[in-house]
Amino acid sequence: MKVAVCVKQALEVSRYLEFTADGTRVDPAFVTTMVNEADLSAVEEALALVESAGDGEVVLFSAGEDGADEALRVALALGPQRAVRVWADGLALDDARTVGAALAQAIAAEAPDLVLCGVQSADTGQQSTGPVIAAAWGVPWVPVAHGLSLSGSTLTLHRDFEAGVTETVEVHLPAVVTIQVGANVPRYGTFKDKMRAKKADIPVVEPVGLPAPRMVVTRLTAAPGGSGRSLEMIKGGPADVAARIIALVREAN
Amino acid sequence: MSRCLVLAEVIDGALAAVTAEAVGAAVALGDEVVLAVAAADPDALVAAASFTGVTEIVTVAVGGSDRDHDLAKQIAAAVIADVAPDVVVAPFTIRSTSFGPALAHSLDLALVADAVALQRDEDGALTAIRSIYAGRVHAEVTFPTDRPVLALVRPSVWVPADVGSPVASRSLAVDVEPSKVRALDLVRPSGDVDLTRADVIFSIGRGVGSQENIAAFADVAERLGVALAASRPVVDAGWLPAVHQVGQTGVTVKPRLYVAFGISGALHHLAGMQNSKTILAVNTDGDAPIFGYADLGAVADVHEVVEQLQSLI
Incomplete structure (x- = not known):
C-alpha cells in the first residue's frame, strides 16, 4: 500500500520579536523551526500501517520554500521511502485552501491509498489542511484520529471530540485522516535511515492553475502575553513558590 | 446591508x-x-x-x-x-x-x-x-x-x-447522500471526577517526567482539597485516566485558580483552561508558551516545588 504523509516546518517565535519590513512576517532572527509534532505522529502511523500491510511505501509531502526540505529530511529519517516538496513562486502559504489544494495536486499524481496529516500545526493551528486536501482530491476524510487499523480497503479508527468523547468509525480507502497530537510515540530512525535522509534527492512539484488566495495576511502585531494577562514572576526558590501556591489555594477554596 | x-x-x-x-x-x-x-x-x-x-x-x-x-x-x-x-x-x-x-x-x-x-x-x-x-x-x-x-x-x-x-x-428540506463515514461505537468518559465544578485545579504535564512522580502531586492535591488534572501527554502515556484531561479534546475548565505544573502550553491545552480566573504556571523552561497565559509564573523544578508543598501542608 502507498501512504502519503504531509509534514510542515512549524515556526516558534521568541518572546521578544520583530517583524519584516512589510509587516507580514516575523523577522527570521526571532524564529526557530521544528517539524510539527502531530505530523511526526502521522509519519509513525503511516510507517506502522505499511509494516503491518507487509509491503508498500510512505511518501512525504510538504508545501513550502527550500526550508521545507529540512522538515522533509527530519521526517525521512524515521523511515519513509521518498519525499516531495510542493512549491511555486508566490504560493500563498497563509491560506489553508491554497496549501491544501496545492498538496492535493501533488498527492493525486501519486495516487496513494491513504493520506495522513497532523491534526493541526503548532504555530498557526487552523486544523484545515487535511479536510481541504480531501475535498480537493474528492475522497472521504476523518479528522482528529488515532488507533488506525486496516482490513482490506476498510480503515477503522477512533476520532476524538471535545469533552473526552471518542467515536469509532470506518471509512473506505482512499481517504484522508488527520492524526491527533500524541496518537503514538514516533520512532527514532535507524542510522541508515538518517544517512539516507541527509542525502535524499527531494524533487519539487509545481502546482498549476491554483486560484488566487481568498485570504491574505496584511499585518502582524506583537501580542505580549498570549491572553493579555500581565505576568508576575514569583521571586525566590521552590519554598517561596510553594508558599505562594498555598496562600492562593486558601484564598480561592 | x-x-x-x-x-x-x-x-x-x-x-x-x-x-x-x-x-x-x-x-x-x-x-x-x-x-x-x-x-x-x-x-x-x-x-x-x-x-x-x-x-x-x-x-x-x-x-x-x-x-x-x-x-x-x-x-x-x-x-x-x-x-x-x-x-x-x-x-x-x-x-x-x-x-x-x-x-x-x-x-x-x-x-x-x-x-x-x-x-x-x-x-x-x-x-x-x-x-x-x-x-x-x-x-x-x-x-x-x-x-x-x-x-x-x-x-x-x-x-x-x-x-x-x-x-x-x-x-428547509435537504436531500443528503449517505455519509461516507460509518459510525460504529461511541465512548464517553467515565469516572467520578468533575473538573468543571472545582474551584482550584492542580494540573500536571509532561514536565512531571514519569508516572511515579504523579503520587506527590496527587497527595498534595488531596490534602489541600483541590482537583487533579492533566494535559494530553500525561493521559496519552496512560499515567492518568482520560477523565482528568483538560484541553480541546478534554474538559474545558474555568476555576478560580489553575496551577499548571510542567505544562508547556500547547494550543489544545490552552483551549481548555485559558479562561480560568487566576493562572499560575511552574515550568523549568522560562520561554514556555504557558507563561504568556499566566498571571503568576515561576521558573522552577516542579519536583522541588511539590516537595516544598508537601512539607508546608
Missing part, C-alpha cells in the same frame, strides 16, 4: 453554548443574521435558538448523527445555497473544523479558522484577526476576492447573545 449566516452547533440533539457566541460575533458585525439549526428535531430547538439580533432561523431536519461531518458539510452547503450569505460564522470546534475547510473548498469560500476578532473596515470589507505563534502574534487577515467568507470563531472570546423573543423560523 450584507447577510451573515451562523451555523449552530448541536451536540447530542441540544444547542451547544458556543452557538450563542457565534451569534454574538455575527450580530456585532451589524449584518442581517440568519441562524441555521440542523438536528433530528430542530423545531424543538427554535425557542433556545431565538437569540436577540437573529432575523430568521432556518431549520433542517437531519436523519443522522450530529457528529457526522460528511452530512454536516452537505447540509451547510444546501443552507448556504438557500440563504446566499456574504459571511458564514461557525464556532472553531472539532465539529465545525471537521467539515468547514472542506466546505470552503467545495463552495469556493474564503476561509479563516480560529479567528479571535471580526470587524468591518471603513469600506465595509470584512477583516479578521488570528492569534498565532502561541499567542505571541496577532495576524490581521483580509479577503481580497468577492467570494463569501467562512469564519470559524474561537470559543470563549465573544460575548454570547441572549435569548430574546421568539424568532420566525422556516424549515
Whole structure:
C-alpha cells in the first residue's frame, strides 16, 4: 500500500520579536523551526500501517520554500521511502485552501491509498489542511484520529471530540485522516535511515492553475502575553513558590 | 446591508453554548443574521435558538448523527445555497473544523479558522484577526476576492447573545447522500471526577517526567482539597485516566485558580483552561508558551516545588 504523509516546518517565535519590513512576517532572527509534532505522529502511523500491510511505501509531502526540505529530511529519517516538496513562486502559504489544494495536486499524481496529516500545526493551528486536501482530491476524510487499523480497503479508527468523547468509525480507502497530537510515540530512525535522509534527492512539484488566495495576511502585531494577562514572576526558590501556591489555594477554596 | 449566516452547533440533539457566541460575533458585525439549526428535531430547538439580533432561523431536519461531518458539510452547503450569505460564522470546534475547510473548498469560500476578532473596515470589507505563534502574534487577515467568507470563531472570546423573543423560523428540506463515514461505537468518559465544578485545579504535564512522580502531586492535591488534572501527554502515556484531561479534546475548565505544573502550553491545552480566573504556571523552561497565559509564573523544578508543598501542608 502507498501512504502519503504531509509534514510542515512549524515556526516558534521568541518572546521578544520583530517583524519584516512589510509587516507580514516575523523577522527570521526571532524564529526557530521544528517539524510539527502531530505530523511526526502521522509519519509513525503511516510507517506502522505499511509494516503491518507487509509491503508498500510512505511518501512525504510538504508545501513550502527550500526550508521545507529540512522538515522533509527530519521526517525521512524515521523511515519513509521518498519525499516531495510542493512549491511555486508566490504560493500563498497563509491560506489553508491554497496549501491544501496545492498538496492535493501533488498527492493525486501519486495516487496513494491513504493520506495522513497532523491534526493541526503548532504555530498557526487552523486544523484545515487535511479536510481541504480531501475535498480537493474528492475522497472521504476523518479528522482528529488515532488507533488506525486496516482490513482490506476498510480503515477503522477512533476520532476524538471535545469533552473526552471518542467515536469509532470506518471509512473506505482512499481517504484522508488527520492524526491527533500524541496518537503514538514516533520512532527514532535507524542510522541508515538518517544517512539516507541527509542525502535524499527531494524533487519539487509545481502546482498549476491554483486560484488566487481568498485570504491574505496584511499585518502582524506583537501580542505580549498570549491572553493579555500581565505576568508576575514569583521571586525566590521552590519554598517561596510553594508558599505562594498555598496562600492562593486558601484564598480561592 | 450584507447577510451573515451562523451555523449552530448541536451536540447530542441540544444547542451547544458556543452557538450563542457565534451569534454574538455575527450580530456585532451589524449584518442581517440568519441562524441555521440542523438536528433530528430542530423545531424543538427554535425557542433556545431565538437569540436577540437573529432575523430568521432556518431549520433542517437531519436523519443522522450530529457528529457526522460528511452530512454536516452537505447540509451547510444546501443552507448556504438557500440563504446566499456574504459571511458564514461557525464556532472553531472539532465539529465545525471537521467539515468547514472542506466546505470552503467545495463552495469556493474564503476561509479563516480560529479567528479571535471580526470587524468591518471603513469600506465595509470584512477583516479578521488570528492569534498565532502561541499567542505571541496577532495576524490581521483580509479577503481580497468577492467570494463569501467562512469564519470559524474561537470559543470563549465573544460575548454570547441572549435569548430574546421568539424568532420566525422556516424549515428547509435537504436531500443528503449517505455519509461516507460509518459510525460504529461511541465512548464517553467515565469516572467520578468533575473538573468543571472545582474551584482550584492542580494540573500536571509532561514536565512531571514519569508516572511515579504523579503520587506527590496527587497527595498534595488531596490534602489541600483541590482537583487533579492533566494535559494530553500525561493521559496519552496512560499515567492518568482520560477523565482528568483538560484541553480541546478534554474538559474545558474555568476555576478560580489553575496551577499548571510542567505544562508547556500547547494550543489544545490552552483551549481548555485559558479562561480560568487566576493562572499560575511552574515550568523549568522560562520561554514556555504557558507563561504568556499566566498571571503568576515561576521558573522552577516542579519536583522541588511539590516537595516544598508537601512539607508546608
